[in-house]
Amino acid sequence: FGEASHMNIEEIRGRSRVILAIDEEEPRKYWNVLDAVGSSVKAVKLGWMAILSLGSDGVKSLINGHDDKYFIMDAKMADVNFINEKIARRMAGLGFDGIIMHGFIGPSNAPPSVMDVFVLISMTQGPTLYDASLERAMDYTKAIDRRGIVVPGNKPDIIRKAREQFPSDVIISPGIGAQGGSIGCAVKHGADFGIVGRSIYESSDPVESLKRLEREAAESQC
Numbered sequence: 497f498g499e500a501s502h503m504n505i506e507e508i509r510g511r512s513r514v515i516l517a518i519d520e521e522e523p524r525k526y527w528n529v530l531d532a533v534g535s536s537v538k539a540v541k542l543g544w545m546a547i548l549s550l551g552s553d554g555v556k557s558l559i560n561g562h563d564d565k566y567f568i569m570d571a572k573m574a575d576v577n578f579i580n581e582k583i584a585r586r587m588a589g590l591g592f593d594g595i596i597m598h599g600f601i602g603p604s605n606a607p608p609s610v611m612d613v614f615v616l617i618s619m620t621q622g623p624t625l626y627d628a629s630l631e632r633a634m635d636y637t638k639a640i641d642r643r644g645i646v647v648p649g650n651k652p653d654i655i656r657k658a659r660e661q662f663p664s665d666v667i668i669s670p671g672i673g674a675q676g677g678s679i680g681c682a683v684k685h686g687a688d689f690g691i692v693g694r695s696i697y698e699s700s701d702p703v704e705s706l707k708r709l710e711r712e713a714a715e716s717q718c
């Protein structure tokens with residue numbers, strides 16, 4: 497873990513239920529969006545678009561410039577163990593606190609030890625093979641040392657099943673807003689966080705959109 501003095505993901509949960517995803521083309525937009533939302537955003541998810549747009553040095557600067565926040569790399573890793581470990585070490589070096597891995601690589605997956613691992617067990621689009629054998633995906637995931645899991649925020653039934661099976665995991669759920677999910681409903685069914693991208697970064701008033709999402713999460717209604 498880096499030297500930053502930010503909170504861990506469980507501490508953040510007490511203050512905010514939104515993880516901001518940014519998948520922009522323009523390097524400047526990553527800075528602009530984070531400027532706009534300021535300290536009200538505590539956790540940010542970046543992915544391959546950020547690495548491609550900003551470059552790895554640019555991502556490192558962005559994370560360094562916002563050391564009050566928890567950063568997750570949505571790597572959706574699914575390689576053999578020694579490669580996953582190498583990639584995770586590089587990502588930790590850029591300042592990331594957590595990384596997302598695919599669950600389908602199964603119980604022989606030795607998760608990287610350098611950062612928090614979130615295992616994806618179902619997707620917002622689909623059905624995928626995960627849904628064809630959700631029980632198996634969950635069993636595989638239980639065998640992996642992890643901080644939490646990723647389940648679709650637009651599929652409340654899957655969130656509920658996952659929460660029953662993973663009572664103490666941090667559940668993070670994309671698919672809120674632009675992909676049809678409701679953060680209130682996701683939280684009601686057991687999600688700890690909604691991951692929200694376009695509904696915030698493409699909004700004409702990102703701060704207002706964020707406030708509305710936090711309100712809905714607190715109300716926890718479908």
Ligand code: NUP
Pocket residue numbers: 517518519543570618619620621646648670671672673674675691692693694695
């Ligand atoms: O199943 C998934 N669906 C999904 O959209 C797993 C994900 N990690 N994501 C990510 O969530 C996707 O890569 C994007 O960064 C974010 C959703 O963005 P938006 O639909 O809120 O703009």
